Amino acid sequence: xxxxxxxxxxxxxxxxxxxxxxxxGDFAQSIDMPLQRxxxxxxxxxxxxxxxxxxxxxxxxNINPNWFDTEDVEKELPSNTPVVIxxxxxxxxxxxxxxxxxxxxxxxxxxxxxxxxxxxxx
Numbered sequence: 001x002x003x004x005x006x007x008x009x010x011x012x013x014x015x016x017x018x019x020x021x022x023x024x025g026d027f028a029q030s031i032d033m034p035l036q037r038x039x040x041x042x043x044x045x046x047x048x049x050x051x052x053x054x055x056x057x058x059x060x061x062n063i064n065p066n067w068f069d070t071e072d073v074e075k076e077l078p079s080n081t082p083v084v085i086x087x088x089x090x091x092x093x094x095x096x097x098x099x100x101x102x103x104x105x106x107x108x109x110x111x112x113x114x115x116x117x118x119x120x121x122x
Contacts, residue, residue, distance in 0.1 A: 006047045012068045013042055016061065031056035 017027055028038040033053060040046040049057070054065035058077065066073045 006044045008071060009047065009049070009068050010042060010044055013038075016057075016063065020061065030060055 016022075017024065020027075022030070024038045024042060025035050027033075028035045031053060033056075037046065041049070049065075049068055051065075054068070057063050058065050062076050064073055064075060064077050067075045
């Protein structure tokens with residue numbers, strides 16, 4: 001039996017939330033998505049995730065972006081699958097900024113990440 005794409009997206013989003021014990025608000029915040037957007041996705045008012053949202057879900061939850069749209073696709077990506085980020089992708093800056101926020105502001109990792117952001121913005 002083939003599931004309609006919208007129904008599959010709703011099912012998969014709810015599964016992701018349940019498995020990770022997340023509220024819609026927690027999930028929206030984790031991928032920097034407005035809460036209203038996740039609510040609209042979960043009821044089918046919005047029928048597709050954006051590429052940026054799929055990339056965020058991939059980076060944070062290791063979920064195959066095609067899993068939301070296709071029935072016969074593995075949910076999780078192999079752990080050795082690299083996250084490909086285009087040179088001028090705002091999502092790259094988002095992830096790096098998020099890491100800096102979560103790390104010590106004066107540590108060597110933070111300094112290295114700050115250098116990456118400076119290089120990125122050139």
